Amino acid sequence: DLAQLIHDLKHVNPRAAVGVKLVSSCGVGTVAAGVAKAYADYIVIAGNTGGTGAAALSSIKYAGNPWELGLAEAQQVLIENGMRGRVRLRTDGGLSTARDILVAALLGADEFAFGTAVLVTLGCDMARQCHLNSCPTGIATQKPELRAKFRGKPEHVVQFFQQLASEVQQLLARYGLPSLEAAIGRADLLEQVRFDGGLDLKPMLAVATEEGAVRWQGDRNDRPISRPAVDEAWVVPAIDAAKQGMPYRVHSDVANRDRAIGARIAGELALLKSRAEAPLPRPDITLNLNGTAGQSFGCFAVDGMKLILEGQANDFVGKGLAGGEIILRARGLAAQDSGHHVILGNVALYGATSGTLFAAGRAGERFAVRNSGATAVVEGIGDHGCEYMTGGMAVILGKTGINFGAGMTGGIAWVYDADGSFLTTKRCHEEFLAPESFEQAGEHAQMQLHELIEAHVERSNSSLAKTLLADWANASQKFIRLVPKPQA
Numbered sequence: 001d002l003a004q005l006i007h008d009l010k011h012v013n014p015r016a017a018v019g020v021k022l023v024s025s026c027g028v029g030t031v032a033a034g035v036a037k038a039y040a041d042y043i044v045i046a047g048n049t050g051g052t053g054a055a056a057l058s059s060i061k062y063a064g065n066p067w068e069l070g071l072a073e074a075q076q077v078l079i080e081n082g083m084r085g086r087v088r089l090r091t092d093g094g095l096s097t098a099r100d101i102l103v104a105a106l107l108g109a110d111e112f113a114f115g116t117a118v119l120v121t122l123g124c125d126m127a128r129q130c131h132l133n134s135c136p137t138g139i140a141t142q143k144p145e146l147r148a149k150f151r152g153k154p155e156h157v158v159q160f161f162q163q164l165a166s167e168v169q170q171l172l173a174r175y176g177l178p179s180l181e182a183a184i185g186r187a188d189l190l191e192q193v194r195f196d197g198g199l200d201l202k203p204m205l206a207v208a209t210e211e212g213a214v215r216w217q218g219d220r221n222d223r224p225i226s227r228p229a230v231d232e233a234w235v236v237p238a239i240d241a242a243k244q245g246m247p248y249r250v251h252s253d254v255a256n257r258d259r260a261i262g263a264r265i266a267g268e269l270a271l272l273k274s275r276a277e278a279p280l281p282r283p284d285i286t287l288n289l290n291g292t293a294g295q296s297f298g299c300f301a302v303d304g305m306k307l308i309l310e311g312q313a314n315d316f317v318g319k320g321l322a323g324g325e326i327i328l329r330a331r332g333l334a335a336q337d338s339g340h341h342v343i344l345g346n347v348a349l350y351g352a353t354s355g356t357l358f359a360a361g362r363a364g365e366r367f368a369v370r371n372s373g374a375t376a377v378v379e380g381i382g383d384h385g386c387e388y389m390t391g392g393m394a395v396i397l398g399k400t401g402i403n404f405g406a407g408m409t410g411g412i413a414w415v416y417d418a419d420g421s422f423l424t425t426k427r428c429h430e431e432f433l434a435p436e437s438f439e440q441a442g443e444h445a446q447m448q449l450h451e452l453i454e455a456h457v458e459r460s461n462s463s464l465a466k467t468l469l470a471d472w473a474n475a476s477q478k479f480i481r482l483v484p485k486p487q488a
Helices: 002-012 028-037 057-062 067-080 098-107 116-121 154-174 232-244 263-275 443-460 463-470 472-478
Strands: 019-023 042-046 088-092 248-254 285-293 305-313 322-329 354-359 372-378 390-396 410-416 433-437 479-484
Touching: 002 028, 002 263, 019 028, 019 067, 028 042, 028 067, 042 067, 067 088, 067 098, 098 154, 116 154, 232 248, 232 263, 232 285, 263 305, 263 322, 322 443, 354 443, 372 443, 390 443, 443 463, 443 472, 463 472, 472 479
Parallel strands: 019 042, 042 088, 248 285, 285 305, 305 322, 322 354, 354 372, 372 390, 390 410
Antiparallel strands: 410 479, 433 479
């Protein structure tokens, strides 16, 4: 899943550097090696205290691990597996002095991140009220009377880093190192001088015996490309058409190897919109596809994009959907009885913010997880549907799995409960959801549901939806509306 997410992010924006943040802990080196194999560009090893100023005091005092432990392990494992030169190692967690930077470099860090130290230079007094909107120095608050107390200036931050850089130069000169880059990975220059409680840091200070790079070599960690992505050829003509306000249409076959279809166009459209000096006309881009789409079909699709697939798709359909429309149409025998056939995989609409999905078939598990604004109609789902959903609408025209709506705090869900088992077998999460009958939902909600199912028939040609509309007077009474309960 992580490798696929990294692939998707690099596909939507090939110029972006993609990083993964890991918590300093035992075994983090193995995880870091997996992240490098997944083609991330940089890895962050975070340590020190267990949370920010808004965290519980028990977490701050007892939950964190020193960043030195995780950084040293990640450095050693990456070198042992010949992957150290492919990624940048970054560390953070209480860095504030030149000594911190030098020690981090010697343990293998290419980059260094600062948080608390910079806040202190801007006036933070560590009151630990960041989450209460009562910050006494005016940093973490929206109250005008408190914000008026803010005395920080950009010059304070500039001065801090200039002084820090000067101290780093002095330390490098003292130890005979020509540059900070030359210090990276030189753990042989570190020595344990105290042994409190019998603590032995030899494993942390061990120097890898394998030959190879001990620091990042300057190149992007991109996946080798054996063949161009199927949608790469569509990007330039689609963007040209969008600039001219003209429609763009594509007809193509796709296969399981074609992943993140549509993401490249979505990324370039977003970039075009952000750079435009005047409002652009709404794009009119339609991809008519046939076959079996690979993972992340239609991910990040934006307003003005329509992806129509006759066939089926794998996991992560509509991931990060941002206004686009995705239509999945069944074919062959599946089209004759769409409600009994799976047409898309797991984790559809993960993190979607807007847009629509019409699928003439069933979906897998974790459907619409973290959906915060998209509207979807499918004909059955697996377990954990609408998990952590915060907005949008999901219409399920068939059976669901268990644990429906866990953590759901927003949006609306409709479930067609043909045999009455949805509530009797407690498939929904009653702690978060309040079920309502079709009659209790009200006229506006009833009309909205009917219109969505009509749109589902029009777009996906669903045989199940046609059957329901043909007997709407009876079928409508079997719908259950699920509304999130207020959460304290």
